Amino acid sequence: MLLPPATKAQMLLGQCIPCIKQGASKFKIRRLELDTNLNMFFPKHEVVYAHDPEKICKTGDMVIIECLPQKLTRLITHKVKEVLYPLGDLTDPVTNKKIVSSKFREDIDDINRLYGENEGAFRYAKAPRRGWQENKKDFTHVDIRTKYHDDGRNDPTEV
Amino acid sequence: MSSFRYLRINSNIPLLANNLIDGVISRNYALKSDLKIKWVRPEKVPFYKPQNSGDLQSFPEINRKQFLLEFQNSKELQTADENVKKLFTLEFAPKKFTNKVFYKSMEQRVKRHEYDYSSIEVKLARWTGVIRAQQELIEKFPRNKWLKIALKELIDKRTKHLRYLRRWDYKKFEWLLETLDLVYKPLPTEPFQVTRKDSLQRLTGIYVDNIKSQRLEKYRLQLESEQPAFLEEKIRNLQYIRDEQKACGVEVTVTFEEIEQVKQKLEDLKAKNEKRSSELENE
Known part of the structure; x- marks a missing residue:
């Protein structure tokens, strides 16, 4: 059974994917499509561009995007409403505390304090905002391509 | 036929x-294309090379005059004979004891506390130490199958756990990349098998795009060079219309400000052209 296009919905939940466009972010919308032969649902992805002038969305974030009354450009049809789940920086919705996987950051810090913190250990309070390693050691914000031609240039986005 | x-x-x-x-x-x-595009197949880099594994540092020089790791805090050794002391240094022990010292130093960089042996950062630091030691070894023995397999599996395991860490705790992930001097690159977005035909098609596409942009740039410069003459003509025409309207006693539609605006535009354009030509001369 064919799904109606995702762009017709007023609001969507999408995951941010790498995008080189200035002032816009790219989102992957995941929806389930029913296969009537097997009577099973299968995931189907659609790509949507949303207006994001300050680039608040980073790759992997789950974001609520809203339909624009009028298209900004041929591609940009939505705008970013709210970053719901920033990747790797989650907050427990019940207690409003920061979590790491299944543990509270507070609990981890308490345990470290009990044993005696190491000087070189990682501290959340001193850690800068996400993105300081972009283009240096972290290349998850760009599309990585396979190197097909050796022109003497050393492009870090090619493997 | x-x-x-x-x-x-x-x-x-x-x-x-x-x-x-x-x-x-x-x-x-x-x-066959007539275009003179030269395609150079990229050389295959073995998986264990640092540029593929993401290590920005290799196995460092370690002081081999120091005691073995287990005997570094021994009080008896401090008062022992000089020859005995020498026998307990890294110089007289197999390479694996030097490696152990390196692994320990790597763990020490990221440990949360003194008794931390199992946190993700310590694990990653230890694996990085082992990878760097094995990378040095495989350069000497590239046909060692056991080593090749072990190294491949360890590099993949480290990448997998870095991927998990990124999802769980991005700040720690970035800090760890900096501390251990690693580069993290995800898999290519689109799978692409390097073939002559596909590569040449892509290169031809780039070639065509370059020609297009060059011609458009040339055309833009040509139009810009014609702009001053057009604006001078416009000023003359506006002035003429204004004078004629005044002489005929009809309503004057061309304002003085309008003419001044065009004159200002002309001056700006001339200044811009002069600046560009001086820049070209300097280059």
């Missing part, structure tokens, strides 16, 4: 000139 000749003579199908050689339809499926 004869059937093609028959087709040529007896059919009304219009044929393109480039499909025709000596009155026979030539094949067009394996068309």
